[in-house]
Every structure is written in C-alpha cells, then in structure tokens.
Amino acid sequence: MTPAARISAAIGILDHVLAGLPAEQALLRWSRSSRFAGSGDRAAVRDLVFDALRCRDSHAALGGALSGRGLMIGGLRAAGRDPAELFTGQGHAPAPLGPDDRPGTAEGIADIPAWIQPLWDASLGDRASAVADRMRQRAPVWLRVNPIKADAATAVDALAQDGIAAEADARLPTALRVTAHERRLSQGRAYRDGLVELQDLSPQLACAALPLVAGMRVLDYCAGGGGKTLAVAGRAPGLTLVAHDADPARMRDLPQRAERAGVSVQVTAAPRGVFDLVIADVPCSGSGTWRRTPDSKWRLTSQGLRDLAAVQAQILRRAADLVGPGGHLAYMTCSVLDGENGAQVDQFLAENPGFRQVSRQSWTPLEASDGFFLSLMARG
Incomplete structure (x- = not known):
C-alpha cells in the first residue's frame, strides 16, 4: 500500500470509530476485509488510527472537521506536512483538498474530553497540562x-x-x-x-513496593491476565499464589503464562480463607493508559465513571474481608483521577477503622510510564 492508500484506509476506520465502534474492532474488521494488506501495512494503518485518536480534538481543529478525513488532514498539518501532497485523488489516495478542509486553530486544546478536564486538573494540579501533552504521544x-x-x-x-x-x-x-x-x-x-x-514500568514499580516474604499467601483479586500475579511470583520463595477475577474468561491464558514463567498459580472463581496480601487492581477509567487505548477516553461518560467508582468501592469491601490479621491490602488503579484513587481510599479507611494506610504512591508518564496509583493498607 502507498502512504496515501494507508491514509485512505485510516479515514474509513476512523469514521467507524467516531460512529461508536471500538478502535480494535474497527481495525480487525478492516484487516479481515483487506487481505491485500501486508503486516507492514496493517501496522502502519494502526499507527495512523491511534495517533489520530490520541490527538482527536486538536487534529480535528487543524483538519477542519471531526471526521476520519479531518483527523488525517489535521495530523499531517500537525506534523508540518502539506496534506495536498497525499490528498490527490489519484489511485487509492483520498480526494483532493476542498473548501471544507480549511485549517482551524488547535491552540488551547488539550485532547482531554471537556467534561473530564476539571477532574483532570484537580487531580494533577500543576502537572495537568504536561501529563495531557504526554498522553498525545505513543507509549513506550x-x-x-x-x-x-x-x-x-x-x-x-x-x-x-x-x-x-x-x-x-x-x-x-x-x-x-x-x-x-x-x-x-x-x-x-x-x-x-x-x-x-x-x-509497563509503572505497575512494575507498584508491585516492587509490595511487602513480600517467604511463605506468604497472596491473592490477586482482580487478576485479569495475571500480570501482577506473575510480577510478585519471583520476589520471595515459597509463595502461595491465588488468582481470581469476576470474569474467569479474562484468566484463560494465565495457566499457560504461569507455566512459561515457571510459576505455580491457583486459579479460582471463589477465593477461600484469608491471605497475607490481597492485591486489588480494580476496574477503572484507564485514564493513566490513554496513550495505549486512546479511543477509550472519548467513549468514557460521566455515568460510566460513577458506575466504576461504585464497583471500586464494592471490590475494596470484598477484598478487605479476605485480608488476614496483620495482612496487607494493595489497592491499585491505572487511573490518574483522584476520585478513583485517593478519594476512594479515604472513604474506605473512614468506613473501616481496622485498616490503616501504610503508603500511597502515584506515577504519571512524566516520571515513569503509564499513570498508576497504589495505596498499601494494613489490617490491625
């Protein structure tokens, strides 16, 4: 595929995303219907789509419209390139530029949804603008x-x-x-x-901050694919590792990953007994990972965020019941929003005087990689 043809493909995919289809589904649909595209083409088109979504509003302003075409035109202008060089209408290239493709200004556009901006600013303070700018870039x-x-x-x-x-x-x-x-x-x-x-580096740093000693019983309560289970496995000998997730299908690859890593993990739908350490990396907005999943920031709603906060509080209560005397509860999110982080922990501690906070840490792309939060609490 020529560069212009790749842009044409990205325009079509982005139009589907803007209509509500998740980016991964839109890319998969295009890939299945475009057998002529090689692996290099698929990777290049994917990069075009994700780069556009990271900078959706600013590129739309530069491109004259919030559309696949506008995002591609705006992206070229943001990179200092003349879109007319690729928008020629020849072969598989997009149609030439017209009056509707006039550039606007991207000044003052942070590429953060407008309704989230006050929460973003309140959570990050004087780092808010710099973190938003970093979210426009590809994650390492x-x-x-x-x-x-x-x-x-x-x-x-x-x-x-x-x-x-x-x-x-x-x-x-x-x-x-x-x-x-x-x-x-x-x-x-x-x-x-x-x-x-x-x-990612940030959850690695969070896992490295957990108190682990030989022989502990450790429960990864929201295990997902099991990344944190495997991260703690090699940090102390004789650990009993148990992984749980409300959706067991998310853990389907964990046994194979554990075998590859040389680790023994018990996968369960119903954790029993008490544990020395319970890790709860709860469902969240994912605002700390928006460089990797940029369409998710545009699909998040205020009601969705409130629903997530309710789920987080519920998980904290359930996970706390599984912490034994003297044990620890590690609350984690990949969010930078305080309502999911510090405020959630403060509310839990106010309602559960049997727990005390040992440490609280957060990371952003400015000093680590993804945005991430950890509150380590002790029982008794």
Whole structure:
C-alpha cells in the first residue's frame, strides 16, 4: 500500500470509530476485509488510527472537521506536512483538498474530553497540562524480566538474538525498555521461554513496593491476565499464589503464562480463607493508559465513571474481608483521577477503622510510564 492508500484506509476506520465502534474492532474488521494488506501495512494503518485518536480534538481543529478525513488532514498539518501532497485523488489516495478542509486553530486544546478536564486538573494540579501533552504521544514498550529464569543482562542478550533492542532501567532491576522492533517480541525466544513478559514500568514499580516474604499467601483479586500475579511470583520463595477475577474468561491464558514463567498459580472463581496480601487492581477509567487505548477516553461518560467508582468501592469491601490479621491490602488503579484513587481510599479507611494506610504512591508518564496509583493498607 502507498502512504496515501494507508491514509485512505485510516479515514474509513476512523469514521467507524467516531460512529461508536471500538478502535480494535474497527481495525480487525478492516484487516479481515483487506487481505491485500501486508503486516507492514496493517501496522502502519494502526499507527495512523491511534495517533489520530490520541490527538482527536486538536487534529480535528487543524483538519477542519471531526471526521476520519479531518483527523488525517489535521495530523499531517500537525506534523508540518502539506496534506495536498497525499490528498490527490489519484489511485487509492483520498480526494483532493476542498473548501471544507480549511485549517482551524488547535491552540488551547488539550485532547482531554471537556467534561473530564476539571477532574483532570484537580487531580494533577500543576502537572495537568504536561501529563495531557504526554498522553498525545505513543507509549513506550516495557518488559519485566522474570527473575526465576534470567537477570536483566541475560534477557537483553536473548532479546538481541531475537532482533529486539532493549535497555535496562536504573529504577528497577526487572525493568527493560524496548527501543526497537517490539513487534517481533511474541515470536522471539526470550518471550516464548518465559524470560520476559510485557508489563509497563509503572505497575512494575507498584508491585516492587509490595511487602513480600517467604511463605506468604497472596491473592490477586482482580487478576485479569495475571500480570501482577506473575510480577510478585519471583520476589520471595515459597509463595502461595491465588488468582481470581469476576470474569474467569479474562484468566484463560494465565495457566499457560504461569507455566512459561515457571510459576505455580491457583486459579479460582471463589477465593477461600484469608491471605497475607490481597492485591486489588480494580476496574477503572484507564485514564493513566490513554496513550495505549486512546479511543477509550472519548467513549468514557460521566455515568460510566460513577458506575466504576461504585464497583471500586464494592471490590475494596470484598477484598478487605479476605485480608488476614496483620495482612496487607494493595489497592491499585491505572487511573490518574483522584476520585478513583485517593478519594476512594479515604472513604474506605473512614468506613473501616481496622485498616490503616501504610503508603500511597502515584506515577504519571512524566516520571515513569503509564499513570498508576497504589495505596498499601494494613489490617490491625
């Protein structure tokens, strides 16, 4: 596909997204109907779509319309390119520019939904603008080294043999940042043999802050794919690891991932007994990960956010019942909004005097990678 043809494809996909279809579904639908597109074409079109969604409102302003066409025109203008060079109408290129494609101004547009902006500003204070700007950029790819099978140097060498460039991060011995050819990861030996797992730096830092000692019973209460279960597995010997999720289907790959990592994990639909550590990475707005899932910020509604807050409070209460005397409860979100983070924890602590907060930490793309929150609480 030519660059202009890729833009035409992105325009069609974006029009479906703007009509309400999730971006991943829209991309999959296009891919299935476009067998002529090679892997490089699919990757390039995906990048065009996600870059446009990260900067939806500002690119729409620069492109003259909130449409797939407007977003592509605005994206080219934002990059300092003349859209007329690609919008030629020749072959599979989009139609030439017309009067409706005149540029507006993107000044003052933060690419944060207007109704969220006050919550964003109140939560992030003087960092709000800088974090919003960082959310317009692609997120880096991070890997977590599995200490059961490798150290950072060994993992970097194995990745290099797979044609993947990565570098260690001084903040955490297990953290590697991929610097080139990340799309080769799933086919590489380092990943297949369990030396590394995909995991962003911020949740890695959060997991590294958890109190783990030999022989503990640990429950990952909202396990999903099990990333945090596997992250704590190699940090202390003899851990009993139990994974639970309200939707068991989310954990379907966990047994295979655990086997690849050399870890034993019990997967359960109904946790029993009490635990020394309960991790509750609750469903949230995902506002800290909007670089990775940019269409989700435009699909979130105020009612949806209120519903999430109610679910979070319910999960906290249920997870707390599973914490044994002297045990810890780790409340986590991938959000930067205080209503899901500090305010949620403060309300829980006010209603549960048997718990006290040990520490509270948050990360943003300015000092780590994804936006992430951790409150570590102790019982008794």
